Amino acid sequence: MIRTTKYIYITFLILFFSKAGAQTSALAVADSLYALGNYTSAINAYAKVGDKKSNLQIARAYNTIGNYDKAIAQYTAVLDNNPEFDLARFELGKLLLKTKKSEPALEVFNALTSSKKENPEYFYYLGRTYESVNQTDKANRAFKTAVEKDSTHLRSLYALGKYYVGQEIKDSALVYIDMGLRFYENDVAMINLKALAFFNNGQFKQTIPHFERLLELGEEKPFVYEKLAFCYFRNWEPEKALEAYRKLSGFPDKLAAAYRGLGEVYFDEKELDSAQYYIEKSIEERMATFPQEYADLGRIARLKGQTKKSMDYYVKAWEENKENYYNYYQVCVLADEYYKDPETRLNYYEKLLEMYPDIVPWLKERVRNRISEIKEEIHFASN
Numbered sequence: 335m336i337r338t339t340k341y342i343y344i345t346f347l348i349l350f351f352s353k354a355g356a357q358t359s360a361l362a363v364a365d366s367l368y369a370l371g372n373y374t375s376a377i378n379a380y381a382k383v384g385d386k387k388s389n390l391q392i393a394r395a396y397n398t399i400g401n402y403d404k405a406i407a408q409y410t411a412v413l414d415n416n417p418e419f420d421l422a423r424f425e426l427g428k429l430l431l432k433t434k435k436s437e438p439a440l441e442v443f444n445a446l447t448s449s450k451k452e453n454p455e456y457f458y459y460l461g462r463t464y465e466s467v468n469q470t471d472k473a474n475r476a477f478k479t480a481v482e483k484d485s486t487h488l489r490s491l492y493a494l495g496k497y498y499v500g501q502e503i504k505d506s507a508l509v510y511i512d513m514g515l516r517f518y519e520n521d522v523a524m525i526n527l528k529a530l531a532f533f534n535n536g537q538f539k540q541t542i543p544h545f546e547r548l549l550e551l552g553e554e555k556p557f558v559y560e561k562l563a564f565c566y567f568r569n570w571e572p573e574k575a576l577e578a579y580r581k582l583s584g585f586p587d588k589l590a591a592a593y594r595g596l597g598e599v600y601f602d603e604k605e606l607d608s609a610q611y612y613i614e615k616s617i618e619e620r621m622a623t624f625p626q627e628y629a630d631l632g633r634i635a636r637l638k639g640q641t642k643k644s645m646d647y648y649v650k651a652w653e654e655n656k657e658n659y660y661n662y663y664q665v666c667v668l669a670d671e672y673y674k675d676p677e678t679r680l681n682y683y684e685k686l687l688e689m690y691p692d693i694v695p696w697l698k699e700r701v702r703n704r705i706s707e708i709k710e711e712i713h714f715a716s717n
Contacts, residue, residue, distance in 0.1 A: 454480035538565040590619035625654035
């Protein structure tokens with residue numbers, strides 16, 4: 335009897351280990367297929383194994399090939415059988431966020447963050463999900479909690495820095511940006527945020543080193559050159575501004591902005607011919623309206639003593655944007671200089687008040703005074 339029992343036990347062990355060995359072998363085959371990117375075959379192989387890990391891998395395979403509905407269903411099935419499987423829950427939450435299923439994603443991440451786990455990633459993704467439903471305050475609280483749990487959590491620091499830069503709250507932005515840069519001083523995203531924090535605050539001198547650093551790190555992007563050029567211009571460094579705008583002109587879709595910037599710098603430097611050339615080039619490149627460019631050309635022509643040409647440019651500027659009554663006022667002033675006939679000059683000023691009855695008081699008073707003067711001129715000329 336003892337021998338029979340022993341024989342049965344040994345037979346059971348042999349069968350058990352044979353089955354375990356076969357399962358291990360099948361899992362190895364499935365893992366190999368998955369690693370090679372043969373996801374459909376891997377799914378079939380994992381299905382034959384049927385354990386917790388294999389079921390998770392099936393969900394991951396569906397996710398990888400873009401069959402998100404099946405991936406979500408598989409993750410849900412895994413969690414139904416293994417409710418404490420936080421890794422599967424975390425991956426499900428990220429997939430729900432990716433597929434814009436915000437409410438279910440919030441449920442997942444709220445569950446993860448309430449599980450007393452010290453994982454800043456859970457709070458970061460909770461913040462991202464709140465962002466997706468425009469609940470900014472809750473998103474920022476989640477990001478701040480992630481930072482409290484890990485002061486080097488760059489993505490949460492970036493999210494907070496970006497929010498405060500967008501709100502133009504420089505000091506708050508710099509708190510989080512500098513925390514990130516202390517951990518990784520060459521993070522181009524953080525450096526860019528720091529540059530924008532100063533730029534949006536009108537601190538162009540303080541902005542320059544950060545955009546220059548981006549160029550040193552290989553970020554030779556058009557927005558860097560454009561903003562750096564503007565900072566040089568506003569910091570009274572015309573040569574550097576011109577060089578940066580020339581670099582900007584190397585990007586075909588930025589030619590108009592580059593020419594516009596070059597025109598502004600040359601105008602400020604009193605190089606009127608160059609200013610006129612580049613502003614005209616900017617107009618040629620642009621496919622939209624350009625009232626400011628025409629107004630600038632009007633200013634240049636006036637400085638050159640070309641009254642009629644200046645007036646024509648200001649007319650074009652006004653026609654491009656008729657809400658800007660100041661350009662039409664410039665037309666009136668130039669017409670006043672150009673035309674000898676007082677009736678013609680009077681008509682321009684009267685038309686201004688007719689079209690814009692609500693112009694600023696000081697300008698209205700100036701126009702009324704000039705109208706009175708011209709009427710007196712007409713009166714005395716007729717006597």
